[in-house]
Amino acid sequence: GKDKTAEERRIAICIFDDVMEHCREAALKYYDTYLPFLLEACNDKHPDVRQAAVYGIGVCAEFGGSVFKPLVGEALSRLDFVIRHPNALHSDNVMAYDNAVSALGKICQFHRDSIDAAQVVPAWLSCLPLKGDLIEAKVVHAQLCSMVERSDGEILGPNHQYLPKIVTIFAEVLCGGKDLVTEQTASRMINLLRQLQQSLPPSTLASTWSSLQPQQQLALQSILSS
Known part of the structure; x- marks a missing residue:
C-alpha cells in the first residue's frame, strides 16, 4: 500500500515479479491479488517502482495467458502513460521507459488477438x-x-x-x-x-x-x- 516506502514497494514488486517468472502456472492463482497492485504501481512517482511494475506487466503478459487477458486494455493504458511521459527518456526514467516498451512488445506477441494490432504494433515500433x-x-x-x-x-x-x-x-x-x-x-x-x-x-x-x-x-x- 501507499504507507510503505518506495523501496519497500519496489522490493515487494520485485519478489512478485520473480515468483511470476519462475513459478509460471503455479503463480496464476496470485494474479487476482497482485495485478491490481502492479497496475497501480505503473504510475508510481518513483521511477524504480515504475520500472519494477512495468517489468512485471511484461512477465504477466508472457506467462499469464487467459488470466491476464481481461486486463490487457488496462495494462495498455498504464504502459502508455509511462511511455508518453514528457520526461520518459530522462536518465532517471529511461529504465522504466525501456521496460514499458518491452512489456508492450510482450502484449503484442502473446495477446495480439486482444489488441488493435494495426495501432499498437506500430506504436511499439516507433519506440x-x-x-x-x-x-x-x-x-x-x-x-x-x-x-x-x-x-x-x-x-x-x-x-x-x-x-x-x-x-x-x-x-x-x-x-x-x-x-x-x-x-x-x-x-x-x-x-x-x-x-x-x-x-x-x-x-x-x-x-x-x-x-x-x-x-x-x-x-x-x-x-x-x-
Whole structure:
C-alpha cells in the first residue's frame, strides 16, 4: 500500500515479479491479488517502482495467458502513460521507459488477438531502438527481428510503409556495437538487410536508404559488404 516506502514497494514488486517468472502456472492463482497492485504501481512517482511494475506487466503478459487477458486494455493504458511521459527518456526514467516498451512488445506477441494490432504494433515500433536497459534492449531487438523474419503484416505495415523505420532501427542497433544486440541477433539483422536488398523494388530500396543518416549508410554498406 501507499504507507510503505518506495523501496519497500519496489522490493515487494520485485519478489512478485520473480515468483511470476519462475513459478509460471503455479503463480496464476496470485494474479487476482497482485495485478491490481502492479497496475497501480505503473504510475508510481518513483521511477524504480515504475520500472519494477512495468517489468512485471511484461512477465504477466508472457506467462499469464487467459488470466491476464481481461486486463490487457488496462495494462495498455498504464504502459502508455509511462511511455508518453514528457520526461520518459530522462536518465532517471529511461529504465522504466525501456521496460514499458518491452512489456508492450510482450502484449503484442502473446495477446495480439486482444489488441488493435494495426495501432499498437506500430506504436511499439516507433519506440525502438532501446538504449537504456541493455538487457531489455537485446530482448526487444531480437523480437523485432523475429517479426520481420516471418513477414509480420502489422510490423511491415500496409505497402511495407514501416520498412524505412525498421531499417533505421537495424542500422542504429548494428552501429551501436555489442551493447544493444547479441551476436546472433546482429547476424540475423544483417541477413534480413541482405534479403531486403535482393527482394525490394529499387525505388523502395532507395527511399529506405535515404531515410538513414549518411554515417549510418556508410556503416551499413561496410557491414553488408563484409
